[in-house]
Amino acid sequence: QNSTKFKRSEHTRIKDAVQALALCHNVTPVYETNSGSLESETEADQHLQSSGNIVTYQAASPDEVALVQWTQAVGLMLSRRDLNSMQLKAPNGRTLNYAILQIFPFTSETKRMGIIVKDLQTGEILFYLKGADVVMTAIVQYTDWLEEEVGNMARDGLRTLVVAKKVLTEEQYQDFENRYNAARMSTTDRVTRVAQVVESLEREMELLCVTGVEDKLQDNVRATLELLRNAGVKIWMLTGDKLETATCIAKSSRLVSRTQGLHVMKKVVTRTEAHLELNNYRRKQDCALVISGESLEVCLSCYQPEFMELATAAPAVVCCRCSPTQKAQVVQLIQKHTGKRTAAVGDGGNDVSMIQQADAGIGIEGREGKQASLAGDFSIPQFSHLARLLLVHGRKSYKRSASLAQFVIHRGLIISTMQAVFSSVFYLSSVALYQGFLMVGYATVYTMFPVFSLVLDQDVSPEIALRYPELYKELAKGRSLSFKTFFMWVLISIYQGGVIMYGALLLFEDEFIHIVAISFTSLILTELIMVALNIRTWHYLMVLAELFSLGLYGLSLVVLHDYFDAEFIRTKDFFWKVLVITLVSCLPLYILKILRKKFSPPSYSKLS
Known part of the structure; x- marks a missing residue:
């Protein structure tokens, strides 16, 4: 007799635990037909058996979905839910209807969620609660096995929840509802008062079960x-x-x-x-x-x-x-x-x-x-x-931003240096070296496309960046964009600006319009060559940007008669003077780059 009583008691506890898991959640069933269209709950409920509708569950937490799917697997299925009611289907086809009286959602502060439902078959009012063991231990009775089982599950990598139950009489619930509504209507300390009312109900609850949900690691x-x-x-x-x-x-x-x-x-x-x-x-x-x-x-x-x-x-x-x-x-x-x-x-x-x-x-x-x-x-x-986001895209973004920033600095400083040299030669006069369309063109159509095409550059392929993550570590040293690189580009700009301006002024020409033509052409060519020298992986858009800028400037030499002497531009004299100045401004830097690459190569060049 004692054995039978124990078995019946154990059977009842298992039934209560499964029922608690099927009711205590925020999961909603959604039905999908074989054709892939969604049906309303009423239509799906009518045709669930006959038309083979597929039920899926939606919830904010995947753990809750997993638990409801488990109750469905053992025979107690959540078939319908709305704001005020829930319907379960037992293995024998019997339908169990419940009215939802109150829901206490999960928060990171309380670490638990609860629900009060009324069994419409028996009229019984049930309060279910589930949450983390640290808060549930003080709420439930008879916790002699709780800590050990929770620890065992946690050591296996499972996320645990403790589930408890409390049967309420009609009087107890009415008393709670009155106090709960009064607390919710309070104008001062509303949150604290509501919490106190709910906590007054969370006492001496019956421990039903402990659940463990495996949170599988994603691939790789x-x-x-x-x-x-x-x-x-x-x-x-x-x-x-x-x-x-x-x-x-x-x-x-x-x-x-x-x-x-x-x-x-x-x-x-x-x-x-x-x-x-x-x-x-x-x-x-x-x-x-x-x-x-x-x-x-x-x-x-x-x-x-x-x-x-x-x-x-x-x-x-x-x-x-x-x-x-x-x-x-x-x-x-x-x-x-x-x-x-x-x-x-x-x-x-x-x-x-x-x-x-x-x-x-x-x-x-x-x-x-x-x-x-x-x-x-x-x-x-x-x-x-995440690896590709940081090691490939993050590294590329940093390198490209550094290169673009340096060329924007270079583009502005080189023309400023030329203006300073021009003014100093002419006794600090305030005459502008380049005026009108030349200044606008230099800042936009003549140099903008090649400089901004640097955002397509890459020193190593994505495969190499992922294979050698140590390349990412070098970014922390700040060698691509630092005070050192800034001052290096300042010196380059001053050197090239000085060479172009002094070459055009002192060595070759006396006529102002010829000085403008030689210096500005050398400036544009220097800028385009410097961009080309710093590109590590050519992209077809980079080639197009260089050719487009060069072609557009060549067209400007012919069209802009107010700025250029057409007769002088067609002479060999103009050609070799521009060539000499451009070579003097760019060739030493190219030689230094070759020597540096040979004797102190960067890490990426060893892997390319």
């Missing part, structure tokens, strides 16, 4: 993390999962390599405990750090500089049980302490604050919706695409 996560590490990127993992789950994921994703140790910081509450734990970690070498959100808060409040110094020097850091606010605070602290650029990558709504805080926010279009991808500066469909 390990390879991507390895590439980023080799590229010199420090990686921190900020998650709301349990410590055991976070540790398991860090190991399986190879965030922590096999050769590295793993130091799990114990839970600290006081300043002394934080001091001892930080000293313990300081003695470790090449060891990744794992810390919970609560301990992190204590360490930051008591020993912020010391903690950040240790954490930023660690090969990897895992922060578990982090709230969205904490994630953003950690990013802000890294920015403040290191002065480095940060990139935050996330796929859920709880990652939005972190993504917005970072210098570069990267959202992944995940099953948890598009909140993260919409909030980010960049959106990618998979985590593995």
Whole structure:
């Protein structure tokens, strides 16, 4: 008899657990016909058996969808849902109808969600609650096995939820509803009062079950993390999962390599405990750090500089049980302490604050919706695409921006130098060297297309950039765009501007219109040659830009009679003078470039 009673009790508990999972969620069923068109809930309900409609579930959380799909697999199917009611289908074909009385949505602060439903068959009012074990432990009764089972699941890398139930009488619910509505109508401290009323109901609940959902790693996560590490990127993992789950994921994703140790910081509450734990970690070498959100808060409040110094020097850091606010605070602290650029990558709504805080926010279009991808500066469909985004597109953007900026500086300084030389030769007169269309043309049609075509340049192919992530590490040295490169281009501009102007003024001509023709033609040719000398991979649009600018200037020499002497331009004298000046301004720089490439070649040239 006792055995039968125990079995019946166990059967009842399993039934209650499955029923709780089928009811406590924010999932909506959507029906699709074999032809691919969507049907209304009523039509789908009528033809579900006969026409073979396919049911899919929609929810903000993929975990909730997974649990509802599991209840369907064991025989209790969510067949219909609207704002006020839910319908389940039992294995025997029986329909179970429930009225939704209240819903308490999940928030990162409460870490739980609840629902009050009324069984329309029996009239019973049921309050279901599910949430993280850290908050549910204090709510449920008889928790002797809870901590052990949650720990076992977490060590297997599963995301856990604790599910509980409470049966309410009509009087209890009416009393709660009155207090709940009064709190919601309150004009002061509304949020706090509502929370207090709900918490008054969350007491002495019956523990039903613990669920574990596997959050599978996307393809090529390990390879991507390895590439980023080799590229010199420090990686921190900020998650709301349990410590055991976070540790398991860090190991399986190879965030922590096999050769590295793993130091799990114990839970600290006081300043002394934080001091001892930080000293313990300081003695470790090449060891990744794992810390919970609560301990992190204590360490930051008591020993912020010391903690950040240790954490930023660690090969990897895992922060578990982090709230969205904490994630953003950690990013802000890294920015403040290191002065480095940060990139935050996330796929859920709880990652939005972190993504917005970072210098570069990267959202992944995940099953948890598009909140993260919409909030980010960049959106990618998979985590593995992060490697190409940074190592290929990020590197190209930096290199191209640096090259474009240098040529914009060069283009402006060289003509300024020429004007300064011209004015100094003529006793600092305020006469403009080039006027009207020549100045407008120089700033636009004559030089703009070749200079801006540099955005198509690349020093190495995307395949090589991904194969050798160390190339990305060199960007941190700032050799492409720094004070050194700036002053180098200033000197180049002064040298070329001086050569062109002094060559045109002192060595060759006395007539002003001839000086303008020789110097301006040499200037345009020098600019086009300098662009060509700095291109590392030619693109057909670059060739077109060079030819178009050269052809347009050649046409201007013939058409613009007010600026150029047509008779002089057709002489050999004009041709060889322009040739000599252009060679003197460009040839030494070309020789220096060849010598530098031979004796001190850049890394990319060794791989090309």
